[in-house]
Amino acid sequence: xxxxxxxxxxxxxxxxxxxxxxxxxxxxxxxxxxxxxxxxxxxxxxxxxxxxxxxxxxxxxxxxxxxxxxxxxxxxxxxxxxxxxxxxxxxxxxxxxxxxxxxxxxxxxxxxxxxxxxxxxxxxxxxxxxxxxxxxxxxxxxxxxxxxxxxxxxxxxxxxxxxxxxxxxxxxxxxxxxxxxxxxxxxxxxxxxxxxxxxxxxxxxxxxxxxxxxxxxxxxxxxxxxxxxxxxxxxxxxxxxxxxxxxxxxxxxxxxxxxxxxxxxxxxxxxxxxxxxxxxxxxxxxxxxxxxxxxxxxxxxxxxxxxxxxxxxxxxxxxxxxxxxxxxxxxxxxxxxxxxxxxxxxxxxxxxxxxxxxxxxxxxxxxxxxxxxxxxxxxxxxxxxxxxxxxxxxxxxxxxxxxxxxxxxxxxxxxxxxxxxxxxxxx
Numbered sequence: 001x002x003x004x005x006x007x008x009x010x011x012x013x014x015x016x017x018x019x020x021x022x023x024x025x026x027x028x029x030x031x032x033x034x035x036x037x038x039x040x041x042x043x044x045x046x047x048x049x050x051x052x053x054x055x056x057x058x059x060x061x062x063x064x065x066x067x068x069x070x071x072x073x074x075x076x077x078x079x080x081x082x083x084x085x086x087x088x089x090x091x092x093x094x095x096x097x098x099x100x101x102x103x104x105x106x107x108x109x110x111x112x113x114x115x116x117x118x119x120x121x122x123x124x125x126x127x128x129x130x131x132x133x134x135x136x137x138x139x140x141x142x143x144x145x146x147x148x149x150x151x152x153x154x155x156x157x158x159x160x161x162x163x164x165x166x167x168x169x170x171x172x173x174x175x176x177x178x179x180x181x182x183x184x185x186x187x188x189x190x191x192x193x194x195x196x197x198x199x200x201x202x203x204x205x206x207x208x209x210x211x212x213x214x215x216x217x218x219x220x221x222x223x224x225x226x227x228x229x230x231x232x233x234x235x236x237x238x239x240x241x242x243x244x245x246x247x248x249x250x251x252x253x254x255x256x257x258x259x260x261x262x263x264x265x266x267x268x269x270x271x272x273x274x275x276x277x278x279x280x281x282x283x284x285x286x287x288x289x290x291x292x293x294x295x296x297x298x299x300x301x302x303x304x305x306x307x308x309x310x311x312x313x314x315x316x317x318x319x320x321x322x323x324x325x326x327x328x329x330x331x332x333x334x335x336x337x338x339x340x341x342x343x344x345x346x347x348x349x350x351x352x353x354x355x356x357x358x359x360x361x362x363x364x365x366x367x368x369x370x371x372x373x374x375x376x377x378x379x380x381x382x383x384x385x386x387x388x389x390x391x392x393x394x395x396x397x398x399x400x401x402x403x404x405x406x407x408x409x410x411x412x413x414x415x416x417x418x419x420x421x422x423x424x425x426x427x
Contacts, residue, residue, distance in 0.1 A: 032073040034336045036061075036326060037080070037096035039107035039117060044084025045214050045239040048269055049109040053132050053319035054079055055306040057106055060323030060358070062305075067363035070331050082108050084214075086116040093121040103338040104128045104326050109315050110239070111136035111187040114154075118142065123149040128342050130326050132319040133264070135159045135287065136186050137194065143390030151338075153345055153391035155318040155325070155382060157287040157415070159187070162263065163194025164422045165397040165413050166235070166285045167202055170260050173283050175233040177205045178260065179226040181219075181246055182237035184211035191237050191262060201425045207231040214242055223249035233258040240265065240314070244273035251278050263287055264314040266400055266407040276405030288398035288412055289317065290383030294358035298381040301359075312407065321380035324358060325349060328378055332370050349386050353377035394419075 038057055041050035058077060065074045078100055080092035089108055096102045105122055107129075108114040114134035119142070122129040130153045131139075137160040142148050170178060178199065182188035188211070196206060207229030212222045223246060226234065234250055236243055236259060243265055251257060257278050263286035271279060289295060298320055302311040311317065326341075328348040333340035348356075348366075353375035356366040366376050377384070385393040397418065399411040 033076045034070060034073060034330060035076045035078050035100055035102050036330075037093065037100065037102040037105040037107075038077050039080050039082050039089050039092050039096070039105055039113070041084040041109045041113060042079075042081040044082075045241050046084045046110045046113075048240050048267060048313070049133060049264060049315040050082070050084075052306070052309050052313035052316040053107075053109050055309060056132075056302070056316050056319035057323035059302065059305045060320045060327060063358065063360045064324070064327040064331075064363050066360045068367050070334065075327055075330065078102065082113045084110065084113065086112050089113040090116050090120045093117045097121055097125050097127050102127065103336045103341050104130065104330070106130050106132070106319075106322050106326060109133045111139065111190075112185040115139065115142075115186060118148060118152055122151050123147060126151060126342075127338050128153070128326070128329075128345065130154070130322045130345070132156065132322040133315040134187075135162060135263070136190050138186050138190060140390050140392055143392075148391070150391075151342055153325075153387050155321045155380070155385065155393065156263075157395055157397070158392055159191040160194050161394075161415065161418050161422065162285055162287065162397065163191050164198040164425070165418045166260060166262070167195050167198035167204065168421060169283060169285055169399055169413070170199065170233070170235065171202055171204055173260075175204070175258065175260060177207050177229070177231045178233045178235050179207050179229065179231035180209045180235045180237065181222055181226050181250075182209070182211055183239065183242065184213050188237045195235065198421070198425055202421075212242070212246065216242075216245075219246045219249045220253065222246065223253050223255060226250070227253060227255050232256060233260060235260040236265070237262045238265065240267040240270035240273075244270050247274045247278070257281055260284065266312070266402075267314055268310065271402060271405050271407075276402070279402045280404070282402040284400050284402075285413075286398045286400065287318070287382070288396035289381070290396060292357060292379045292381070292383055293362075294321075294379060294381045295383075297358045317381040320358060321378075321382055321385070324363075324380060325378055328356070328363075328366055328370075328376065331367055346387050348376055349378050350375070351377060351386060355379050355384075
């Protein structure tokens with residue numbers, strides 16, 4: 001045999017073997033990874049929520065993976081943009097479930113995205129869905145009607161409670177006659193309905209109720225209609241982009257500069273777009289937080305991780321918790337099994353377990369306890385939460401006010417207080 005040819009064959013064989021070995025390692029790593037679907041509103045009217053939320057989930061997964069992951073395997077996000085549209089969200093979720101075979105979807109942010117994902121994709125497929133910020137009472141109703149297959153969970157309280165909290169807060173701030181402008185979708189209609197029922201029974205007068213459709217260039221006509229009846233305040237149920245356009249139309253048309261806002265409108269972009277000088281009599285409610293070690297960790301680290309998004313950004317805090325709870329549930333399940341994960345989500349937040357907080361060190365502690373078969377209870381950025389049979393949480397409501405362009409917390413309304421008011425009103 002020619003020595004030159006023999007040498008060439010050896011080099012070729014060695015190169016092929018090396019190439020095979022190099023190629024095999026990533027393939028093995030990829031097979032070990034567990035993909036979690038993330039459907040967020042990265043663009044559209046709720047884009048500010050989704051961008052913050054996606055970064056929060058990414059941060060939670062980074063902390064979890066650095067802590068050891070699922071027996072050394074990493075959680076990988078496959079993030080899709082719903083464009084703030086239900087039909088787009090369903091298409092993206094369908095791809096994630098049918099093609100990527102994800103056992104969990106985190107999202108959407110707004111209810112008009114989360115509901116169609118749930119009814120069209122995750123519930124029929126039995127795939128776990130965790131929404132960080134969808135607050136529509138319809139989601140609870142679907143659970144009661146047996147239409148969620150038990151797969152839906154959310155890290156925000158229902159608007160059935162927020163509407164009552166907002167009504168009391170409005171009256172406490174002297175808003176006796178209020179006009180309502182609300183987005184014409186499931187979220188807006190439900191919150192308007194819950195608020196109206198509580199506000200009128202508590203003695204307030206609603207001068208007008210005006211629905212609006214999203215992404216219009218102008219809302220001057222809606223603002224003009226809402227001004228009829230001489231209200232002493234405007235309750236604006238909206239998202240930051242459209243909300244800013246509506247608020248500007250209201251102000252330029254001579255509307256009183258006293259406002260009540262829903263959760264999610266405590267947005268720096270919204271304030272800057274409207275003008276801080278017009279919002280010094282602006283109040284709002286949000287699904288509240290009971291500060292924990294997780295809150296401190298998140299507030300100290302999120303802005304740097306996210307590239308400058310503030311930890312107070314709408315949906316940021318509760319999106320970290322959605323990611324963390326999903327990650328810990330997958331770890332408890334030990335595999336990408338949707339049924340095991342569904343069961344584990346309630347278990348890793350149930351009372352009685354060792355408290356676990358946000359961050360790499362805490363997740364390392366959690367993984368050690370789970371490996372030893374011991375219970376844990378994740379206490380998140382929004383506080384310690386547990387899920388009921390419909391995937392709902394209860395918690396306090398944060399009462400806030402905009403002062404000199406800054407959102408400041410001025411009080412808290414306990415969930416027990418809200419429930420007592422709601423019970424009294426139903427008599």
